[in-house]
Amino acid sequence: MEEKPVRLDPWASAVKLEYDKLFRYFGIKPFQEVLPRVSQVFGDPLHLMRRGVIFGHRDYDKILEAYKSGERVALVTGFMPSGKFHFGHKMVADQIIYYQKLGFEIFIVIADAEAYAVRKLDRKKVIEIGLYEYVANLIALGLEKNKHTHIYFQTNYEKPYYRLIQMFSRKITMAEMEAIYGDLEPGKVVAALTQAADILHPQLEYFGGFKYVVVPVGADQDPHIRFTRDIADRFENELGLRRPASTYHRFQTGLDGNKMSSSRPDYTIFLSDPVDVAVRKLKRALTGGRATVEEQRRLGGVPENCTIYEFYVYHLLQDDRELARIYSECKEGRLLCGPDKQYAAELLAKFLEEHQRRLEKARDRVLDYVEPPEF
């Protein structure tokens, strides 16, 4: 065989190809550079960090140093309650819970204002989905309720948060916003300012005073991060705001190889999918298999192109050695797609069964975690 010995760095080349320009042109830095320090400061890195799913960052070193020296640190993230909670969302949930266990303060926004004003969704539906899909799944995945964990709806929060939206509107121009958002409607203008307030408000005195903030986002969200960092700079003197740090993660691929999204339910596995439905979707998934069994035995599969393998990496396997074994066996043509899918389906079914038991209970507890808007 002419291929190099297998190493557990399955995404390295893909990352290079796809995200290299983020490193080169936008100042995002490779996450692997801070990974050794993560181990020193936090202990075990999250599997998404180890496996290169989280591939980039801005100012993450500042978060590590702040944490190490006992300063206050917070994670801020949000969900658009526009559809059901799927495995792409779980990737964010895993990060939230990882940081919560480390002792980070947690701020989670349910972007109901944006869902209503920009996506033009029904408001009642949005609130319901926010509660019974997003918050409930976070709880079922292990989000603890504690005094440092704040979940809120954009339309049901505190005065100083809204004050920021008003104040931020002073120091940006339409041209700056158009460069990021393209054609602007009033809804988008308000949503962008609101998003900046979502990210920056935890630093205010009212919300407990200054803390270092990290925002985990998908790579496509970096313009928002840059926009918010600019606003932080402009309000550094007046409000004491500092730039947020950020990490960048790969998207989860849909089961047909395109985007995983609520709007493509056939290629997206929701955490509330009945187990048989989820398994059926998984079994139809695009793999990195060859045209014939004979060919696959001879050349090996291509796990880099396999949505099943991605599922192992992102969700189904915590153990790196087992992941490496599957990777090797696939590459070497010893593990074929049929049995592999069967194995993944078993892991998925097991996960979903347990999760859905927790989810059912979690749905009774959402109001302990968040106060929904009255209308």
Place this chain on the structure above:
Amino acid sequence: MEEKPVRLDPWASAVKLEYDKLFRYFGIKPFQEVLPRVSQVFGDPLHLMRRGVIFGHRDYDKILEAYKSGERVALVTGFMPSGKFHFGHKMVADQIIYYQKLGFEIFIVIADAEAYAVRKLDRKKVIEIGLYEYVANLIALGLEKNKHTHIYFQTNYEKPYYRLIQMFSRKITMAEMEAIYGDLEPGKVVAALTQAADILHPQLEYFGGFKYVVVPVGADQDPHIRFTRDIADRFENELGLRRPASTYHRFQTGLDGNKMSSSRPDYTIFLSDPVDVAVRKLKRALTGGRATVEEQRRLGGVPENCTIYEFYVYHLLQDDRELARIYSECKEGRLLCGPDKQYAAELLAKFLEEHQRRLEKARDRVLDYVEPPEF
């Protein structure tokens, strides 16, 4: 003499010339048409109504009918805390207090967000002026504290108010806003939506439920009223909002015949001006006098062009007969500008002395009326 007998309708011609197109093209109706009904329903009309200073309205008949049949009614108005409180503001204050005495609920917004974001004023200064100029003068002029009177800063109010700003952003377009506001910056977009929330929020359940709302404004503010009425229409089903009624008042003229404005302090009398300063400004004021005393005795003065006479009409004289006497004597050349200014100065001095005594006490009470933002 070729002139017609004097009648007490000093503004009729001016109103016609200046405001006719508001009636013709924009659907504003002459206030004098509802004036008899005002007397029937409210009793004595405010002097500004009787004298045509309030010259136009939209849907005021609905306010009268609602009041008559015991339904809930409210006045909404606001102040931009960008400079000191002057007699142009007093005209609005007189209306507020008139409606408060009738039992209207009162909502007064201090537009500190707009002052900061659009006018780009210093935030601390804006809050201070809001409290110690606007609120204090309103109290000194007679605004009572009661459970139906609400004064608030835009950056320090209740959740459902901010929710409206977010929601309104969905159902308007940039083109609609540009038609009213011209070139838009994010600050203006947010300010316009906020102003609509200022006017419409009193109808929400949270703020006590539906009430008929009237907004007294200067004629130049009608585009905002139309904009807000459009928004009300678009949220009639979803939020139960109804169009506000409005009244339109003439501007007070500056003492040089141009605009009265904080930015032109030499031609504007502030209610906190030391009496001698105020009197000195008044004595320099532009009058409707003739070139020579001889000419004035022969032709009479022109009270319609006289800023002193306007001061009588708007502020200094409550008694219509006395006003009519001065008007006649001026028209007939019997009252010259010197003695007339002297008389006005005496009335002004008397008013200011009493007012400033009350103002000093009122400044200690502003925090009973309104909660200022913390930052």
